[in-house]
Amino acid sequence: MTVFPKDFLWGGAIAANQAEGAWDVDGKGVAITDTTQHGIAKNVHDEEVVPGAFYPSHEAIDFYHRYDTDLEEMAALGLKCFRTSIAWTRIFPTGEEDEPNEEGLKFYDRLFDKMVALGIEPVVTISHYETPLTLHKKYNGWESKKLIPLFEKLCRVLFTRYGDRVHYWMTFNEMNNVHTIPYAAAGMDLTGDYPHQLQQIYQATHNMYVANAQAVRLAKELMPDAKMGIMLSLSQAAVYPASPKPEDVFGALQLQRRTFVSADVQLRGYYPGYVKRIWKDYKVTIDITDDELALIKQYTSQYLAFSYYRSSTYQEGMKIYGDTGGVVGKPNPYLKESAWGWPIDPLGLRWMCNLMQDRYDCPLFIVENGLGAADEISEDGKIHDPERSAYLRDHLKAIADAIQDGCKVIGYTWWGPIDIVSAGTGEMKKRYGFVYVDRHNDGSGTLKRQRKDSFDIYRQIIETDGDSLFQG
Ligand code: BG6
Numbered sequence: 001m002t003v004f005p006k007d008f009l010w011g012g013a014i015a016a017n018q019a020e021g022a023w024d025v026d027g028k029g030v031a032i033t034d035t036t037q038h039g040i041a042k043n044v045h046d047e048e049v050v051p052g053a054f055y056p057s058h059e060a061i062d063f064y065h066r067y068d069t070d071l072e073e074m075a076a077l078g079l080k081c082f083r084t085s086i087a088w089t090r091i092f093p094t095g096e097e098d099e100p101n102e103e104g105l106k107f108y109d110r111l112f113d114k115m116v117a118l119g120i121e122p123v124v125t126i127s128h129y130e131t132p133l134t135l136h137k138k139y140n141g142w143e144s145k146k147l148i149p150l151f152e153k154l155c156r157v158l159f160t161r162y163g164d165r166v167h168y169w170m171t172f173n174e175m176n177n178v179h180t181i182p183y184a185a186a187g188m189d190l191t192g193d194y195p196h197q198l199q200q201i202y203q204a205t206h207n208m209y210v211a212n213a214q215a216v217r218l219a220k221e222l223m224p225d226a227k228m229g230i231m232l233s234l235s236q237a238a239v240y241p242a243s244p245k246p247e248d249v250f251g252a253l254q255l256q257r258r259t260f261v262s263a264d265v266q267l268r269g270y271y272p273g274y275v276k277r278i279w280k281d282y283k284v285t286i287d288i289t290d291d292e293l294a295l296i297k298q299y300t301s302q303y304l305a306f307s308y309y310r311s312s313t314y315q316e317g318m319k320i321y322g323d324t325g326g327v328v329g330k331p332n333p334y335l336k337e338s339a340w341g342w343p344i345d346p347l348g349l350r351w352m353c354n355l356m357q358d359r360y361d362c363p364l365f366i367v368e369n370g371l372g373a374a375d376e377i378s379e380d381g382k383i384h385d386p387e388r389s390a391y392l393r394d395h396l397k398a399i400a401d402a403i404q405d406g407c408k409v410i411g412y413t414w415w416g417p418i419d420i421v422s423a424g425t426g427e428m429k430k431r432y433g434f435v436y437v438d439r440h441n442d443g444s445g446t447l448k449r450q451r452k453d454s455f456d457i458y459r460q461i462i463e464t465d466g467d468s469l470f471q472g
Contacts, residue, residue, distance in 0.1 A: 002465055002466070002467060003400040003403050003404060003466060004400065004403065004465050004466035005403075005410075006465065008080075008409075008410070008411060008412070008465070008466070009080050009081040009121065009123070009168075009365070009410055009411025009412070009413070010078065010079060010080045010081070010411070010412060010461075010462040011079050011080060011081035011082055011083060011121075011123065011411060011412065011413035011414070012074060012077070012079050012082055012083070012413055012414050012415075012416075012417030012418075012434075013082075013083035013084070013123070013367050013368055013413035013414065013415055013416070013417075014063070014083070014084050014085075014415075014416060014417075014418070014420055015084065015085045015125065015128040015129065015130075015173070015420075015423070016084060016085045016086060016087040016090075016128065016130060017031060017033040017034070017057050017060075017085070017087060017128065017129060017130050017423075018033075018057060018060060018416075018420040018421045018422075018423055019060050019061055019063035019084070019418075019420045019421075020060060020062075020063045020064040020087065021057070021058060021059040021060035021061065021062045021063065021064055021065075022059075022062070022064035022065065023055070023057065023058040023059075024058075025064065026090070026101075026103035026104060026107065027090070027093060027101040027103050027104060028087065028089050028090045028093060028101075028104060029089035029090075029092070029093025029094050029095075029132055029133070029134070030048075030049060030089060030093075030132070030133040030134075031087060031088065031089045031130045031131065031132060031133060032045065032129065032130070032131050032132075032133055032136050032141075032183060032184065032187050033057055033129050033130060033184065033423075034049060034055060034057065034058065034133065035047070035048065035049060035055070035133060036055070036057075036183075036426060037053055037054060037055055037056075037426060038425060038426045039324075039422060039423060039424045039425040039426035039427070040129060040181050040183060040184035040324065040423055040424060041181060041323035041324055041423075041424035041425060043181060043182065043183045043184075043189070043190075045183055047137065048133075054442070054443060055426075056421045056426040056427070056428065056441070056443070057421050057426070059443065060420060060421050061418065061419065061420055061421070061437045061439060061447060062447055063418075063420075064107065066447070067110075067111055067114065068114060069449075070418055070435075070449070071111075071114050071115060071118055071120065072118065073418070073435055073449065073451075074118075074120065074417060074418070075118040075119070075120060076459075077417065077434060077455060077458060077459050077462070078458075078459050078462035078463055079120055079417070079462070080119075080120065080121060080411075080462070081120060081121040081122070081123050081168070081411060081413065082115055082120050082121075082122060082123065082413075083123035083124070083125065083367055083413045084111070084122070084123075084124065084125070085124065085125040085126070085127070085128035085130060085173065086108055086124060086125075086126060086158060087104070087130050088126075088127060088130050088131065088132055088154060089104075089130065089132045089133075090103075090104030090105075090107060090108075091104045091105060091154060091157060091158070092132065092150070092153070092154060093132070094132050094134035094135075095131070095132035095134055095135045095147075095150050095154075096132075096134065096135075096150060100157045105157070105161055108161075108162060109161070109162075112162055112165040112166060113165070115165075116165050121167065121168065122162075122165060122166045122167075122168075123166075123168040123169075123170075123365075123367070123411075123413065124158075124162070124166050124168065124169050124170070125169075125170050125171075125172075125173050125231060125367075126151075126154070126155065126158065126169065126170070126171050126172070126215070127151070127171065127172050127173065128173035129173060129184040129185070129423065131147075131186075131187030132187075135147055135150065135187055136183075136187040136188070136189075140187075140188050140189060140200075141183075141186050141187025141188035141204065142186040142187055142188055142204035142205075142207050142208055143186070143188050143200050143203055143204045143207075144207070145207055145210075145287070147187075147207060147211070148207055148210050148211045148214065151211040151214075151215070152211065152214045152215070152218065155214070155215045155218050155219075156218060156222070159218055159219060159222040159223050159226075160222060163222055163223035163226060166226070167223075167225065167226050167227060168226070168227050168229070168365075169215075169219065169226060169227070169228050169229065170228070170229040170230060170231040170305045170367070171208075171211065171212045171215050171228070171229075171230060171231070171301075172185075172208055172211075172212065172230070172231065173185075173231050174231060174232060174233040174236075174307060175205060175208050175230075175231075175232065175262055176232045176233055176236050176237075176258055176259045176261075176262045177233050177236065177322065177324075178201050178204060178205055179201060179258055179320075179322065180236075180320070180321065180322025180323065180327070181322065181323065181324065182200075182201070182204075184423070186201075186204040186205075186208070188200060188204055194282070195282040195283060195284065198278065198282050198284050199282075199284045199285070199286075202275070202278075202279065202284055202286050203286050203287065205261070205262065206286050206287075206288055206292075209262075209265050209266055209296055210292045210295060210296065212230060212266055212301065213266075213292075213295045213296045213298070213299040213300075214295065214299070215228065216228045216299035216300070216301055216302075217295070217298075217299045220299075227302050227303055227363075228301050228302050228303075229301055229302060229303040229304065229305040229365060230262065230263065230266045230267065230301045230303075230304060230305065231305040231306065231307070231367060232259055232262055232263060232304070232305075232306050232307075233259070233306065233307050233308075233326055234259065234306040234307065234308045234326075234352040234356070235307065235308055235309045235310050235311070235312070235325050235326025235327070236255075236256075236258060236259045236322065236326045236327055237255075237256045237258075237259035237260070237326075237352065237355075238308065238310070238311035238312065238326070238345070238348040238349075238351065238352050239252045239255045239256055239311070239312050239313070239314050239327060239329065240252060240311060240312070240313045240314070240329075240332065241313075241314060241315075242313050242314060242315035242316075242329075242330050243315070245316065247316040248314060248315055248316050251314050251315075251316050252314040254274075255314055255320065255327060257272075257274055257275075260272070260359070261274075261275050263304060263356070263359070263360060265296060266296070266300060266301050267300055267301055267304060267360045267362060268300065268360070269296055269297040269298070269300045270293075270296070270297060271293075302362065302363070303362055303363040303364070303365055303410070304356055304360055304362055304363070304364050304365070305364075305365040305366075305367040306352070306356070306364070306365075306366060306367065306368075307366075307367060307368030307369065307415070308348070308349045308352055308366060308368070308369050308395075309325045309326065309342055309368070309369065309370070309415075310325050310326060310338075310342040310343045310344065310345060310348070311329075311332070311335070311343055311345040311348035312326060312327040312328065312329030312330075312332075312343070313329040313330040313331070313332045314327070314329055314330070315329075315330050318330065323424050324422075324423050324424035325340075325342045325424070332345075338371055338372060338373065338387075339372070339373055339374060340372050340430060342372070344371075344391060344394075346394040346395045346397065346398035347398060349366075349369070349395055349398045349399065349402070350398040350399070350401050350402045350405070353366075353399065353402035353405070353407040353409060354402060354405055354407060357402075357405075357406065357407040357408065362408070363408045363409075363410045364407060364408060364409045364410065365409070365410050365411050365413075366399065366409060366411070366412045366413070367411075367413045368413065368415040369395050369412070369414060369415060370388075370391070370392075370414050370415035370416055370432040371387060371388045371391040371392075371432065372422065372430040372431065372432050373385060373387055373388060373430070373431060373432075374429050374430070374431065375388075375419075375431045375433075375436060375452060377436070377450070382452075382453065383436050383450065383451075383452040383453065384452075384453050385452045385453055385454050386453070388432075388434075388452070388454045389453065389454045389457040392414065392454065392457065392458060392461070393457070393461075393469055396412065396461065396466065396469055397469055397470075399412060400466060400469065400470075414432075414434075414458065415432050416431075416432030416433050417432075417433055417434050417435065417458075418433045418434070418435040418437060418449065419431040419432065419433035419435065419436055419437040419439070420432070420433070420437075427441050428440055428441050428445075429441050433452065434451065434452055434454045434455040434458055435449050435450065435451055435452065435455065436449065436450045436451070436452055437449055438450070
């Protein structure tokens with residue numbers, strides 16, 4: 001009954017800014033997410049760190065000082081790989097220094113050494129909502145081309161230093177979220193009317209496409225065996241029409257194209273016609289050079305990494321909102337929702353795998369999927385989280401179906417295998433982990449770690465190469 005390949009990358013995923021804490025330790029500079037008191041979903045942020053204000057991510061779960069034992073727990077879970085990001089501001093505190101911060105580099109040396117010693121393959125996101133605050137303030141983030149060489153400098157340092165240990169890289173976390181959470185996805189505030197905002201969005205994403213192509217070029221030069229991927233939120237693309245009304249169906253496609261464009265450009269190497277149509281309709285003029293287009297064409301990425309949490313439903317004329325889970329759509333009467341109102345739809349994941357495999361015919365890496373729930377310690381002293389185990393099993397079964405459909409899924413990293421700070425809301429209460437962390441919304445708690453019931457479920461799935469999904 002074995003469906004999952006022997007070398008399948010069973011894993012877990014976190015991001016530096018949601019786990020490490022130590023926000024100003026060892027020379028680290030301020031990142032955009034260091035200025036959000038209530039998460040990124042509403043694009044509300046301070047312009048500086050306000051003295052005395054509480055920022056949940058500043059201490060987070062103190063992974064910076066506890067990674068050693070946390071990774072040992074991940075090894076006990078059986079993880080074959082572990083995805084995390086590198087906090088840009090640990091390496092270049094403002095993004096603009098000439099020389100990197102050696103203390104920051106040493107931290108990731110220790111982290112990757114530990115993973116390698118435990119037999120865990122490191123998987124790295126270069127930029128996961130962690131643009132240096134200085135680059136936001138001076139340039140409005142990725143709206144400016146100034147960030148392209150700064151990102152290249154960062155990549156050169158990272159590839160040179162860690163290329164011997166890190167073989168799987170992805171450049172930007174969920175850049176297609178730029179429409180709904182621009183501060184996090186592109187370090188940028190949107191201003192003015194809708195056409196102006198589109199101008200900003202398409203300029204920023206273009207700049208990121210160029211930066212991605214340069215990273216791929218650099219990787220070929222410095223780490224020829226490494227795999228370079230892009231990372232998108234496919235919860236943004238899993239959009240159902242609310243009815244068979246043609247306007248609902250075509251509107252859903254137009255929404256999906258907000259995501260497709262990033263894959264079209266970075267995996268196929270060229271801009272699709274539907275984007276040029278949008279630029280024409282809204283009189284958007286992007287600063288694009290022939291050299292940039294040639295670079296994008298030549299240096300395409302090798303795999304598509306993606307997050308998937310939920311699907312959504314589009315009805316003609318509906319105002320489009322979004323958060324870290326993708327588009328916020330009309331309620332879907334066929335789906336149950338999580339405690340945070342996210343529809344639970346494993347078949348939507350199989351759909352996304354098939355759709356993307358058909359479009360891009362490249363390896364797929366599911367690097368985020370999970371269930372946020374308000375877990376509590378029961379009277380028996382344990383943490384019972386059957387909904388999480390069910391979510392895990394149902395989504396992995398959907399992946400097994402996708403693999404049997406012919407999709408080249410190379411791995412799966414559960415989001416937040418240990419509780420971390422929620423990106424969207426800044427809460428600790430919204431927990432994803434197989435390991436509980438005693439830390440609460442107000443910052444109280446001992447930070448003690450404790451396994452939940454789901455820990456054994458995932459461990460068993462990994463141990464049996466997925467076969468336990470089909471037993472009992
Ligand atoms: C993804 C992000 O969009 O969603 C993660 O890449 C985030 O950073 C995850 O944590 C889940 O969202 P939230 O808001 O529940 O933490």
